[in-house]
Amino acid sequence: MVVPRLLQCATARQWVECQRWTPKHLSSCLAGQLLTVKSNARSPLFMYSEHLAPRTRRQRVLQDNVNDATDMHEMDGGRFFERLGASRLSTQPHLYYTAPLSRELLASLNGWETVTHHDGRLPVDAPPCQPSLWAGTPGATTQLHYDVLHNTFVQLHGTKRFTCLAPSHAEGISFYPDTHPRARKAQTHINLQNQLTSKEALRFDLHPGDVLFVPAFWLHHVEAVSSSVSVNVFSEAHERLVAAQVFGQPAPLDPEWPTDFLLEHAIPGAVDTVAQAAGVPAEALVEHIIRRYRDCGEPRHGTDTADIEPSRRVRRRSHAANPVPLAEELGLAWSETRENLQPLFANLIDPGVAFLVAAHLLELWVSKVVPVNLVGATLNHAKPS
Numbered sequence: 001m002v003v004p005r006l007l008q009c010a011t012a013r014q015w016v017e018c019q020r021w022t023p024k025h026l027s028s029c030l031a032g033q034l035l036t037v038k039s040n041a042r043s044p045l046f047m048y049s050e051h052l053a054p055r056t057r058r059q060r061v062l063q064d065n066v067n068d069a070t071d072m073h074e075m076d077g078g079r080f081f082e083r084l085g086a087s088r089l090s091t092q093p094h095l096y097y098t099a100p101l102s103r104e105l106l107a108s109l110n111g112w113e114t115v116t117h118h119d120g121r122l123p124v125d126a127p128p129c130q131p132s133l134w135a136g137t138p139g140a141t142t143q144l145h146y147d148v149l150h151n152t153f154v155q156l157h158g159t160k161r162f163t164c165l166a167p168s169h170a171e172g173i174s175f176y177p178d179t180h181p182r183a184r185k186a187q188t189h190i191n192l193q194n195q196l197t198s199k200e201a202l203r204f205d206l207h208p209g210d211v212l213f214v215p216a217f218w219l220h221h222v223e224a225v226s227s228s229v230s231v232n233v234f235s236e237a238h239e240r241l242v243a244a245q246v247f248g249q250p251a252p253l254d255p256e257w258p259t260d261f262l263l264e265h266a267i268p269g270a271v272d273t274v275a276q277a278a279g280v281p282a283e284a285l286v287e288h289i290i291r292r293y294r295d296c297g298e299p300r301h302g303t304d305t306a307d308i309e310p311s312r313r314v315r316r317r318s319h320a321a322n323p324v325p326l327a328e329e330l331g332l333a334w335s336e337t338r339e340n341l342q343p344l345f346a347n348l349i350d351p352g353v354a355f356l357v358a359a360h361l362l363e364l365w366v367s368k369v370v371p372v373n374l375v376g377a378t379l380n381h382a383k384p385s
Contacts, residue, residue, distance in 0.1 A: 001350055002215040004164045004202055011111045012154045013209040020108045021156035021229055023085030026135075029104070030077025037075040041093040044139035044223075046070065047185050080135075084227045087137045096136040101231065105133065109231065116233045117150045117213050126236035134230045144186040144196070144221040146170070146356070148243065149234040151214040155206035157229035162212060164202040165219040167352025169195060171284060173219070177292040178363050179372040186219075196221055206230075216240055217353045242347045243357045247364060249340055252333035255369040257324050262369060265327055267382040269334040270365050277341035278358035285355070286383040289363050293376030 019025060038046055071093075080097060101109065109131060116128040129149070146167070153162075174190050176182040186192060195201070204212050205225065214220050216237035251273075253266055275282035325333070348354040363375060370378050 001166075003166075004162070004204070004212060004214045004218055004220075006204065007115075007152070007211040007213055009115055009154075009209075009211040011115055012156075012211045015109065015154070016156055016208040018108070021231075023081040023135075023157065023227060023229065026229065027078045027081035027085065030081060033077040034074045035077045035080055035097055036072060036099070037080055038070050038072055038096045039093040040070045040096075043070075044094040044141050045143055045188060046094075046096040046136070046140060047143050047145075047182055047188065084135060084137060084229070087227045091137060094137050094140055096140045098132055098134045101131045101133050106131065112231075112233065115152055115154060115211065116235045117152050119150060119236060119238050121238040122236060122241070128236075129234040131231045131233045134228070134232065136224045136228055138224055138226050138228075140224040140228070142222040143188060144173070144192055144219050145175075145184050146217050146219050147184070147214070147234065148216055148237065148240040150216050150237045151220075151232055151234055153206070153212045153214065153230060153232040155208055155210045155212075155228070155230050157208055158227045159225040160206045160228045160230060161223045161225050162202075162204045162206065162214070163196050163221040163223075164204070164214060165195060165198075165200065167217045167219065167350055167356055169200070169219055170352060170356050171288055174291050177289075177372075177375070178360060179367055179375070192221070217350070217356060239348060239350075239353050239357075242344055243360070246341060246344050246357055246361055249337065249344075251337060251365045252325070252330060253365055253369050257369070261324055263378070263381050265330055266369070267366060267378055269330060270362060271379070271382055271384070273334045273338045273341070274358050274362045274365075277338045278345045278354045280351070280355045280358050282384045285358055285362060286379050288355075288359050289366075290376045290380050290383070292363075 015021060020029075040046065080095065083095060106112070112131050113128065118125050144163075144165070173192070173195065174187045176185055176187055204210075206212055216239045251270060253262075253270060257266060271282050271286055275285050278285075345354050345357070348357060362379075366375050366378055
């Protein structure tokens, strides 16, 4: 199994020695440039949100109603890094900035392509993503999350602490749903102390010149021990490419089918198919997704099948163009789908990664046939007894 590890990298040490990545130098070269900075007077916890668009006219995305008191505002780059350089202890408000490197800053990162991790399981080397800059005051923290790409992280100033957990730990953690702007991040109100202090956790304190490789789908929680400046580069992962193939497989599901047929036959068939193809327990898979919706506070997360009935109103009344198959026909269709999925899941060697990909797939399928705020209720009705 590929695990997080420190890399020996002379290039990263040269970046530190050139003194171009200190808050003092960055304050000078970014003076007069406006940066979009996050600030929080109450909490050092920061988490970026993704912009999601509704998938169809009938679907919507969940609202990002997390009240974390984080403000986003324009701040002069010189002033931001001046504040960063003056912060010795955790101060308020906490400040945090991340963005792809500008062309000017990228010129100070000579040889960055040589620092990235190349996944030897890929048929050809895919070009890495452009490096990003990460900077924050002491205590600035990124909640436990996972990325679907490999992450090579370089510490340039200050100290940053990574706590990493294998993908198998994800089963018991409440992440935001895929239909939420904070997908793949652990929910902010969940106490993760037990997981972060467990014997299985891998901990790395990164100092200037240190390089950490975090494999795709590994959970990681990141805290700035002091004022911190870092860069990272994402690179293609075998697991992401396999997951993309998995998500591209069609499913015998139709949003025009009657609700009763979906609840009693189609959705249970989806659950069994995904669980068997991935080799994971159906009960654990369904409960994991239900918990994502229940714990994020979505107002329509109820578990009574009556909550699902209103979804019929968004469907056309005529099913002439979408005939409902017989249960036997549907069973054969699910068998074919399972046979197509099994060799793909077999390429995901890590069982924890297979579980996460299976959860994403099942949530994707269900969210295509019921409104996203009813995914939890639908799966609660369909879960194995």
